[in-house]
Amino acid sequence: MTDAMPIDFTAITAPLRAVVETNVGTTRPRWNVLQQVLAAFDEAEVLQRLASARTSWLLARTHAGYFDRLPSPAVPRSYRVVATDGSVIHPDRHTPLRYYVLNVGYAILQYGAICEALLDVETQLCANDEELYVTDRSRRVPVAGAVLGIRRAVAELEAAVRLASNDISLSTLAILDGTLILWGLEGLPDFVVSWGLKPFLAALAAFREKRVPVAGFISFPGSSDVYNVLRVAVCDYPLHGLPVNCDHCRARIVTEGHRPACDQLPDIPDRELFEKALALQPGERSQVFQSSSRVLDHYPPEDRIVFFYLHTGTEVARVEVPAWVAADQEMLDFVHGVLVDQCNRARGYPLALQEAHEQAVIHAEERETLLTMIEQLLAEHGMLLRESAKQRSKRGRYA
Numbered sequence: 411m412t413d414a415m416p417i418d419f420t421a422i423t424a425p426l427r428a429v430v431e432t433n434v435g436t437t438r439p440r441w442n443v444l445q446q447v448l449a450a451f452d453e454a455e456v457l458q459r460l461a462s463a464r465t466s467w468l469l470a471r472t473h474a475g476y477f478d479r480l481p482s483p484a485v486p487r488s489y490r491v492v493a494t495d496g497s498v499i500h501p502d503r504h505t506p507l508r509y510y511v512l513n514v515g516y517a518i519l520q521y522g523a524i525c526e527a528l529l530d531v532e533t534q535l536c537a538n539d540e541e542l543y544v545t546d547r548s549r550r551v552p553v554a555g556a557v558l559g560i561r562r563a564v565a566e567l568e569a570a571v572r573l574a575s576n577d578i579s580l581s582t583l584a585i586l587d588g589t590l591i592l593w594g595l596e597g598l599p600d601f602v603v604s605w606g607l608k609p610f611l612a613a614l615a616a617f618r619e620k621r622v623p624v625a626g627f628i629s630f631p632g633s634s635d636v637y638n639v640l641r642v643a644v645c646d647y648p649l650h651g652l653p654v655n656c657d658h659c660r661a662r663i664v665t666e667g668h669r670p671a672c673d674q675l676p677d678i679p680d681r682e683l684f685e686k687a688l689a690l691q692p693g694e695r696s697q698v699f700q701s702s703s704r705v706l707d708h709y710p711p712e713d714r715i716v717f718f719y720l721h722t723g724t725e726v727a728r729v730e731v732p733a734w735v736a737a738d739q740e741m742l743d744f745v746h747g748v749l750v751d752q753c754n755r756a757r758g759y760p761l762a763l764q765e766a767h768e769q770a771v772i773h774a775e776e777r778e779t780l781l782t783m784i785e786q787l788l789a790e791h792g793m794l795l796r797e798s799a800k801q802r803s804k805r806g807r808y809a
Contacts, residue, residue: 440676444687447644447675448477456643463642463654470635470699482693483743485751486581488522492574493762494566495587495770499777501542501554505784505795509537510553512562514569515769517762520580521751531769532569536561546601556594560606563592567613567624574622582622583748587763590614590626590715590730595705607708614713614732623735623745626715627760631728635701636680636719641672681726684719692723693750698736720749724758 499511662668752760
């Protein structure tokens with residue numbers, strides 16, 4: 411028997427080439443349209459459209475120019491950065507034990523007259539009912555999937571505020587890997603939403619009370635809040651005396667064979683808009699934008715999350731901060747300058763986050779070690795760790 415390739419690449423080469431050629435052929439003309447739309451962008455008119463627009467996607471708002479570019483401020487001579495990142499060993503239905511493991515890695519880097527670094531990890535085994543389930547007495551939801559993602563986000567934020575508060579004598583920035591908007595709350599029961607929000611918002615409030623800025627750093631973001639504003643800008647409904655109404659417009663595709671005006675634009679995320687079309691330069695950032703996410707309706711006004719885009723030197727990243735940070739220009743400049751410095755130290759990604767990730771990551775060998783520990787501990791009590799036939803088949807093949 412010969413080793414077989416898992417994919418027959420010869421079967422997909424021709425159709426893949428056709429897909430690429432079609433994509434390139436349709437994208438170039440749309441980029442030309444995008445440049446024309448940007449050149450004709452009338453901010454006052456677009457703001458009027460946004461006020462009455464009915465869309466099914468997020469629209470960014472700003473109090474300044476949508477496409478302004480702000481240079482990097484001076485890097486602080488001395489500062490401290492605290493970064494946290496987390497990883498999880500998910501509940502395993504192949505074992506008789508219900509548990510999950512939270513691993514929060516952190517890095518504390520200090521610069522200036524005294525340069526110091528502290529790298530470590532906090533590991534927590536969660537196995538009791540209060541940790542495994544969210545309940546409102548009559549119902550209970552397992553802490554798994556999106557709910558476990560929220561639990562991890564809370565653990566990362568709580569660790570960050572605790573570590574950042576240990577010494578506030580030096581200007582400090584806390585950075586987390588990923589968003590500060592709990593998107594995973596969407597569609598969950600109210601009691602689960604409350605369970606996740608309460609500790610998360612308490613940690614955000616603690617940052618505000620201690621006047622320590624916190625930022626969520628999103629590498630290679632897929633969001634398109636700002637780009638969606640351009641879709642509103644090219645909509646032809648206002649030309650007929652109608653407000654922008656995406657649901658009505660899309661329904662006409664089926665009933666009338668209608669082609670929405672915004673379909674002439676390329677389908678790109680904000681990062682491409684700022685990097686390629688608006689030519690954001692290394693170290694520069696965009697204006698600060700407000701998100702229209704309904705999740706943020708649960709946040710108090712001062713802690714509502716706003717965002718800007720930052721050219722890190724290798725890519726355009728999305729940076730999220732609470733509104734109170736953005737409202738303080740000196741603090742916003744501090745966040746901007748520190749992030750630029752951190753990215754310059756690690757090829758376009760904050761050095762502190764890189765180190766926190768290295769502490770947090772759980773390798774395959776460590777997962778296997780945990781299973782071995784469980785197997786041995788069960789054996790001490792005369793119990794065998796039984797696996798499904800499918801799980802055993804993944805460990806060894808018989809042909």
